[in-house]
Amino acid sequence: MRTDSETDPSLDYVQRVNRAIDHVLAHLDQPLSLEVVARAASFSPFHFHRVFKSLTGETLNAFIKRVRLERAVSMLGRTQGRSLTEIALACGFGSSSDFSRSFKQRFGVPPSAFDVQAYRRDRRERWQSTVADPEYRHLLQRLPPGENPDGFEVELLRLPPRRVAYIRVPDPFSSLGAVTGAAERLVEWAEARGVAGGTWYGYMWDDPEVVAHEDCRYDVAVEVDEVRPEGEVGRFDFPAMTVAKLEIKGAIDLEQRALDWIYATWLPRSGMVPTDQPCFEVWHGRPFAHGYEHFELDLHLPIRSLLAVGTDRG
Numbered sequence: 001m002r003t004d005s006e007t008d009p010s011l012d013y014v015q016r017v018n019r020a021i022d023h024v025l026a027h028l029d030q031p032l033s034l035e036v037v038a039r040a041a042s043f044s045p046f047h048f049h050r051v052f053k054s055l056t057g058e059t060l061n062a063f064i065k066r067v068r069l070e071r072a073v074s075m076l077g078r079t080q081g082r083s084l085t086e087i088a089l090a091c092g093f094g095s096s097s098d099f100s101r102s103f104k105q106r107f108g109v110p111p112s113a114f115d116v117q118a119y120r121r122d123r124r125e126r127w128q129s130t131v132a133d134p135e136y137r138h139l140l141q142r143l144p145p146g147e148n149p150d151g152f153e154v155e156l157l158r159l160p161p162r163r164v165a166y167i168r169v170p171d172p173f174s175s176l177g178a179v180t181g182a183a184e185r186l187v188e189w190a191e192a193r194g195v196a197g198g199t200w201y202g203y204m205w206d207d208p209e210v211v212a213h214e215d216c217r218y219d220v221a222v223e224v225d226e227v228r229p230e231g232e233v234g235r236f237d238f239p240a241m242t243v244a245k246l247e248i249k250g251a252i253d254l255e256q257r258a259l260d261w262i263y264a265t266w267l268p269r270s271g272m273v274p275t276d277q278p279c280f281e282v283w284h285g286r287p288f289a290h291g292y293e294h295f296e297l298d299l300h301l302p303i304r305s306l307l308a309v310g311t312d313r314g
Contacts, residue, residue, distance in 0.1 A: 024037060073116060073210045078273070140253065143256075143261055153246075159240060162223050162238050163223065167185060167219070168217055200282075201222070201223070201280050201282055202218065202221070203281075245299065246258045248295055248297050249296050
């Protein structure tokens with residue numbers, strides 16, 4: 001039986017706009033014309049720019065420029081040994097001067113004068129006020145660099161390519177119900193097709209310390225061999241990658257401390273840098289199988305050797 005989400009024509013537009021976003025994120029360092037992105041979404045360019053803006057609130061050009069600058073901010077704070085020119089090219093700017101001009105228009109100062117840590121602190125405070133009631137906000141306080149009260153240990157893994165079916169949740173921090181609802185719908189979809197036994201993932205495409213929470217995107221996903229995108233369910237193919245793995249068995253504060261530790265303490269000492277792929281969760285069983293306050297999952301941070309920067313993307 002087909003669900004309402006599969007027969008609602010508006011969800012087909014959502015899925016196709018998600019394909020366009022996926023294409024942009026996967027090719028951010030390349031030219032991204034309206035024609036190319038519209039083709040990825042199976043729209044004519046004439047109609048696509050109107051559809052994209054109506055569903056995202058941004059024009060395609062504004063979206064591309066924003067995510068390029070946000071990726072640059074992430075790289076400024078978490079990528080060692082890369083010049084501003086290398087960051088500019090990696091984020092799709094034609095030159096360092098184009099990058100500096102666009103950066104100053106957005107942030108008020110050129111990248112060379114940007115205080116990325118102050119910017120992250122401010123975003124963190126805004127994000128905390130969004131995701132937690134005042135009495136629980138202390139659970140999301142930043143773990144200072146160098147501290148590891150939970151005894152986190154990293155395991156390096158090499159993962160093969162994988163294909164996932166996903167449902168995307170915009171602004172996931174505003175409502176846990178939006179994320180759990182998407183998980184329930186995808187589980188129902190997967191059970192109906194006999195693929196619910198695959199590995200389940202959660203992909204956070206955006207860093208809330210860089211990206212405004214309302215612009216963040218989270219994907220609930222399940223690994224599949226084959227899938228035909230339909231309704232709100234999309235498909236994404238991930239390449240082989242090396243990841244730093246941390247096991248999490250606890251509440252949201254434990255997961256947040258793990259993220260703080262791996263980025264601020266482990267990563268700078270590791271000789272590794274993050275790749276362009278998102279950090280993601282690998283659930284033990286199905287999403288929220290252990291409830292909504294206790295999580296059992298592995299955090300995976302895609303990384304590559306600092307020596308390999310500029311030679312590959314995975």
